Amino acid sequence: MKYAVIGGSMSGLAEATIKELKKKGYFIFALDIRNEEKEEDGTLYIKTDLTDNESIERARKIVEERTDKVDFIANFSGCVILGSFIEKAEGKVEKIFSLNLFATFNFNRIFAPLVIKGKGLIVVISSEYGKITAIPLHGYYPMSKHAVELYGDSLRRELKKSGVRVTTIRPGAFKTNMQGAVNGQFDTLLAETDLYKNFLIKMKNLMTGELKKAKDPEIFGRKLAAIAEKKHPRAHYNIKNSFKMKLLTILPSPLTDWIFSLFF
Secondary structure, X not given: OEEEEEEOOOOHHHHHHHHHHHHOOXXXXXXXXXXXXXXXXXXXXXXXXXXXXXXXXXXXXXXXXXXXXOOEEXXXXXXXXXXXXXXOOOOHHHHHHHHHHHHHHHHHHHHHHHHHHHOOEEEEEOOHHHOOOOOOOEOXXXXXXXXXXXXXXXXXXXXXXXXXXXXXXXXXXXXXXXXXXXXXXXXXXXXXXXXXHHHHHHHHHHHHHHHOOOEOHHXXXXXXXXXXXXXXXXXEEEEOOOHHHHHHHHOOHHHHHHHHHOOO
């Protein structure tokens, strides 16, 4: 029996991954604060607040009642926050780092002994925004994912001699609740801003166009389940990343600044 622990298990990408892992014979421990605790169809659902270390420790003890080693872990919990760094910014950076970085850091730390014993795979969920340049009024999410990228690389190098594989995944736009919430955030920002209304209207049109290209989460689930079976996975995988986002990553900073000046 192979065992996988999935954090943020009710997210769209997590659900797609769980579906595909079960096809490959994995028993799933699904951790999410929204879970009703139950077991069915090869999955044990554990109510877990992934921003609370005691809650994660409790989940680990439940896992340890079934197995002393784990083959696969990945934490999908996270959020997207839009907005200015100076206008109505209080609490935003703390919230996004708590969900996007610290939750993953502590989830992996607490479950690491089981993964080390199983010589398993740790998947660090980043984003296509984890490597792109800074975007005005869209800095919180990329900033947190840049930190996730550095964390994933350091963790991989730290655990290399233990036999544990670590890979960082960079999803593009997929049809999930997180993607769907972006439009609502734009509307809220437009109603609240005193400084950036014109820019936000232009930015919304660009972002809406990108979101329309969002892919089916099943594509992601199949890819990640295939990676789970690899003995020597790559350090990083880009899954359905946007060409425009890639272009922003490789252009010289002065040229990128000029492009943004056309809108900002």
